[in-house]
Amino acid sequence: MAYAAPLPISAERPLSIPVREIAPWALFAFTLAAVVVYFVGFEQGTLAIFSSDYMHEFVHDARHLAGLPCH
């Protein structure tokens, strides 16, 4: 089957993965994403958890290019 896939539609429907198996990994991935996006985008002003703004300034250019609000 691996050799013949000229179209993005497969002949047989791919098997689904049980939700119960996905859930813990989903929790991990979304928590990690929230933490990273928070540090890149929102760690500032009244929202700041850590008093130092080193992290905020360090990822400054990435924040602007990610379209997140800044100065």
Added chain:
Amino acid sequence: MRALLLRGMLSGVCAGVLALAFAVVVGEPAINRAIAFEEASAAEHEHATPAADTHDASAEAKPVSRGMQRGVGLAAGLLALGAVFGGIVAIVFAVTRGRLGALSDRGSALLVALLAFCALYLLPFLKYPANPPAASDPGTIEARTAAYAGALALSVAITASAVVLQHWLARQRGAWDATLLATVAGVIAFALVALALPMYSELPEGFPGETLWRFRLASLGTQLVLWLGIGLVFGLLTERAGSPARKEQSQ
């Protein structure tokens, strides 16, 4: 599932490297021009009111140098975003696999990545386009952050609803009609959101339009490279690894 998530994050790092190359070549020149404008107008301001603006002086003493921001800082930010965005694509891919439509693994990896690009960047961008340094009023940062977070949350909710609507309609009306109707519904819903959210027009007088335009294109390009890279690399790796569901169910 662990292997799938790792592949997603790995493809995110690969895509982050590509996005970094794009950002350095296309994005940084625009950022540097914006900062040059910022410094020129700050110097002019100081000149006009020599009664020492103390907050300007404190802004000079930044904890991170420009060299760090445009080099290691940009790289760290983009690679970290790439890794977690890749993880999100892997999770959504795992949930939708075999549940929505009959796309192959590579096709659905790319589709998931493009939908995530629309939900997490493109739709919010249409209401609040990316701004280069010095193009916004620092005094409104909290209001702008809240408005952006609101646009982002509603964009994700609308995109997810449109996917569910497409799936539901496809059973009765076929894939073409269902996709068109769901897209139109999603666009109308987000247009209403965009009309309701506040607008911020804070561009300082004299800010070069060329720099604004180039920065926005660079931002759009960087994010497109990032998400396209994730979709293509993750699809390729997943296909190479064979059918993850079959393998892991047998374990």
